[in-house]
Each structure stands twice: as C-alpha cells, then as structure tokens.
Amino acid sequence: MFIPFFYLLRARGLKPSIIQWMTLMEALDQNFADSSLTGFYHLCRCILLCSEADFDKFDEVFIEFFNSINDRGKMPEEVSTSLIPEEMLDWLGAPEDPAFLELYYSEEHMAILEGLMEVIERMLRKLEEQIKNGNLIGGCEVCTGCGLCSRMFMKDGKLPEEADMMQGEGQGSAPGGKGWKRGRNAIAMAHDRIFRDFRDDTVLDIRQYQMAFRKLRQYSSINDSNIVELDIDQTIKRTSEKAGLLQIVFKKPRKNIIKLIVLIDSDGSMSQFAEISNKLFQAVSKANHYKDLKFYYYHNCVYDHLYNDPTCVNGKWIDTEHVLRNHDTEYRVIYVGDASMADSELFRMGGNVLFERSNALPGIEWLKRMKRKYRRSVWLNPIAKEEWERLYGGATIQAVKEVFPMYELTVKGLGNAIKRLLSDR
C-alpha cells in the first residue's frame, strides 16, 4: 500500500530493489513499525538504504511524501494521480484494512498496466530496428525527435531539454569536436552523448597510452605480503633433489601496490577534448594492474562534490570530503583538465559556475587541500603547452600549475607525468 512511496523514492534517485521492498513488507507484516510514523521511518531506513550517504536524500523524500499527506491536494507530481493518501492515513490508525488491497488490484489498475506493456513493446521493437540498422551506438538518427529513443538513452533521468538548460548555465563555449554537430542540436548532443561512450568498448588507438600506464607500477616489498603462491620451479627442483619426495615451496606474490585516483574535468570547455579524455579513460580503465583505481569527475574545478559520472548531474556525486577521508595518502592522483576558466571560478567563494552548487571554499583552496593530502599528484592538460600562457584562462592555468606539476596530455607528457608520480617528491 506504500507503493507510491516506493516509486517516489525511485523517482528521486534512490534505488530500493523489489527484494528490499518485500523485506519491508514482511517487517510491516510483523508489526515492526508499531503503527507509528517514526517506527516506519527507521524501518524503511534500515531496510531500503545501503549507505549513510543516502540518508539525507531519503529524509527529503520522506518529508516530501508524508508532508503531502498532511496538506491534502499538494501531492508531489509522481503520486498525485494515486488514490493513496486517505487510505494511508486510515492505515496509520488501523493497520489491517484489507479493502485497500482489493482496490489496488481493481480492473481499472489492471487496464493501466496493460497499456504500459504495449508502450514497452513498441519501444523494444524500435530498438531492435535500430540495432539492425547499426545505428544504435552512433546516436540514433533514424528517428530523431521521436522522443522515445532519447528517453531510452537519457542519462540520469534527464531529458535532453533539461540538458539544454544546464548547458546554458555553463561556460558558453560550444563543443567544437568535429562530427558532433552535423546540423543537430549540438548542445543537446554534447550533454547527452559525448561522454556516454566512456564505458563502451569501442576500439581506439589507445595502445600508446596503455604502454605509458604500464610503467606506473611499484611492487609490493618482500616483507608485507603472505607466502601464498606456489613456486613451481622451486618445488620441482627441491623435489628432484630429494629423489622424488614431494617438497612444496611457496613464495610471496609480486603485486602492484599502486593505488590511483583519476579526476577528469568533464563538460563545458572540456567538450572539445572529449575524444582525447575518452582515450585516456579507456587506457587507464583497461589497465587492470592497480591495487585500486577510482574515477571521479568535476566541472572546471574541484569543489565540495565530485561526480560519479561524466554528465556531472546534480546529486550523482559524493562529497570531496568523503574522498579525502576514505583514501589514504598512498593514493596517486591524476587530474585531467584544461584548467582554463574564469578567475572567479578558481579564486572566489561561490565561484562554482553552476550557481546552485555554491562553494564556501574557493576552488584553488580545494586544490591545495587535495595536494596537501596526496602529494604525488599530477595535472594533465589537453591544451598544447605553448598556448598555456596566451590562451583564455592563462591566469588560472598558471595558478593551477603552481599547485600541481602540469604536463601536456600527449604520449610524451603522460610518460613524464607518470615518472613524476613514481618519484618520491
């Protein structure tokens, strides 16, 4: 009977699963909520959430949903069509009202469900067509504007129109990569598509980058690992020495102990470098020899939040504070970004170009804080070195360069950057 609550949670970005939901139902059935809203709140929180990072968001949704019960008629959009509030109030008074279930499985509801199924089928058929035409990855141009496909591929619950608006707040420099425009709404594409392929296994010429990252290794010293690996050569040798009497020999494994955080500037002025960042991303993510490897994204400069994916959408982030706390000083950090931005973005409080995410600490201070903790950090800049001074944003490039050793994002620059990461400075 709380099904609208379930969907509101999902609509607001929390993703409780059906298993979790069923567990909650079981707990309610055993009367663990004790017919009180506080009880229900704690119950939901311990069953539906998986991380303390979600607590705040959960509180928001909870307030949104249950407040709406108090002010009748002001339901959030997602639940406004439902019949729930009255019944829910009833339930809070008398928890065992079977009439309600009947209502939920009424013919009316079933009819709506069937309608939904038809829509889904239609979408699937369309998808199949596109796969046949080989147009799926390239950006479905078969049916530009049908809405269905872009919704299917929309990122993070954002529709292309919303993406447009977001871009409007950004730097204003249009994405200039060749082949992205082709007469379509370039801004929408920039947001919707360019970075989507980060995870796709397109074959790119990334070998040279991969070779460079190969060098980023440092083996565990002899003392800090257990003797767990079978040493076949020694076992054969010793066994033969003992005339066939089995002698098992173990050795310590040799493992790369490098832990790496890669922070990628995404969006805005970086759009023109999307392809090169993409290659770098693939090269690093294919290197499987790191002890730990984390990717985060930022928009122009590091502030209070780091984003989990390149779209840099509100909410899909973790606190920079959290990253600092949970990654020890052994981590190496690679920043990828053009470091070119308005002075205010780097030096002023509240300089974050996305206004609604205002920052109390200027960007440069965040960078210095990061540097204090992770002294082995480098900055890779896709802008050619000779242009660093004369280009727009030269001042911020200089300032960032004073904090981090900066290298050109070229194969050679990458090689040097990695040497720097390995040195003990």
Add this chain to the structure above:
Amino acid sequence: MSETSSYQSQLEIHYSGSRDYIVTEELKNVVNIAIALQKPLLIKGEPGTGKTMLASSLAEALGKELIIWSIKSTTTAQNGLYVYDTVQRLYDSQFGEGDISNIRQYIKLGMLGMALSAEDQPVLLIDEIDKADVEFPNDLLWELDRMQFFIPETRETITAKTRPLVIITSNAEKELPDAFLRRCLFHYIAFPEPEQMAKIVYAHYPKIDNTLLQSAMKKFYELREVDDIQKKPSTSELLDWLTALRISGISPDNGNKKDIPFLGVLLKKNEDIDTLEEFLEKGPKAVYRRR
C-alpha cells in the same frame, strides 16, 4: 520506550544491550528486526564506535557462541567455508600415514563453515568485510542467502540447522556491491553525542571523577572539530586517554592551552599531530575549517 515494547514481547529472542555496551534505542530495534527477519546486519560507522563490540555484546546478551571471521586483504570466500588440505594428503600418501582414502579428514571448515554447521544458533561476526577483495562479498551471496554450501570433494551439502545471526562490519574502505547490500539490513552508528558518550564512559569506569570527565570530553570534542585531522579520535581513544589521565593524575587542561597531555593516545598519525600543532599555534584560520 513504550513505543517499542509492544512488539518486543512477541519475539522469542530479543536483544536489549549488555552490561558494558551502551546501545541506542535505534540500534537495538535494528538488531531485533534483523533477528526477526533473519537477515544479515551490516554495520557501518567511524572506526572506534563499537561496531565489532556489538557482536560480542549480542552474543553475551543472548548467551550464544560468538564466531569471529576477521577479514584480511587476502581472505577469500572459500577460506571461510572450508579448505581442502591437499598438501597434507600428498605428504600422507608418500609416508603411508593416515587414511588417505578418507577425504573428509582433510576438509577443514572455515569460520563461516563452522557457523553453518554449529548445533546451536551462533552469532557470526564478519569483521571489516571491506578489507577483502572487491569481489569477496559477491562470492558470499548464495551462502548467506541459503545458509548452505556444497563440498564437491565429499559430495556433502552443509545446511545450517538454525540460521546464524550474522553481523557484518565495514569501514567503508571499499564500496560494497549493490547485490550484496540489498540482502542486508543497514545501520550507521553515528558518533555519540556528549550525553551518550558520558553514559558509555560510565559503563566502563563507573567511579570516574566528574570534573575529569567533563574537561576531558570538552577537549576531546574540540579536537574532533579540527577538520583536517584525518583519523579523528573516537570512543576507544577517549577511553584509553581517560585511563592514561587517571593513572597519571594529570588534568587534561594542564593550564597550558597548547599542550594536550598524552596526545599520542588520541591521535595516531604523525600528520595529524602536525596539523593540530599548526592549528593550536595559528588558530583556526591557518587550517581550513568547515562552516
């Protein structure tokens, strides 16, 4: 609280804290829900807030055996279930010792295996699950769901007679996989408020001098406010510090604002001690503080 009492009486087993472990109402409820729903309980929280202690308190309060499986970076799911000691069997075959046709004697149960084959319901603590490889929690899904496992060598299936009460702790060093998280109940132990903290201290040192406690706690919470300290002192550090202060008879203030006695008990990292010194000398402005 009256709110919770009505259903607690319905439960067969029910946990309400133990002598030297102070538990919040919320945590108590979560534990009881986990017991009733037979789900593993995942506990997160700052180091030193008593995550591990919860399991021993639970075992003590319910009079059950506590099986601790401490996870290390090299631990695999297989270790927890059983190990087939092939090397011993090879040696035995060479020396003609033992009955090598009886494979069963070379099967050694791990901690999880022991918990599943126990006669009476035990409390199983899977401690610091985030220390292990990222894939580790996924490898445990089936066993924790079904509470059974199969030993191919002896063609035996071991099924738990009663599902063990499973407590899992994590320090959030690594993110745990979603599939795993969804099968657990989750509770985050918030850092205790001063009031709660005083209760905890009294549970450990019932006779502690009140002035000492007050001034020590004041210093302690001030220290936690310094933002750049990486490993913030927590409950266990406070308890150690109080012991040190009591034995030495030194007051935490010591007249001198810039000198905290036995600082090494509270701060374990050299970097943190440096940060604090900078903070005390130059004031909060030198070190960035949160709003």
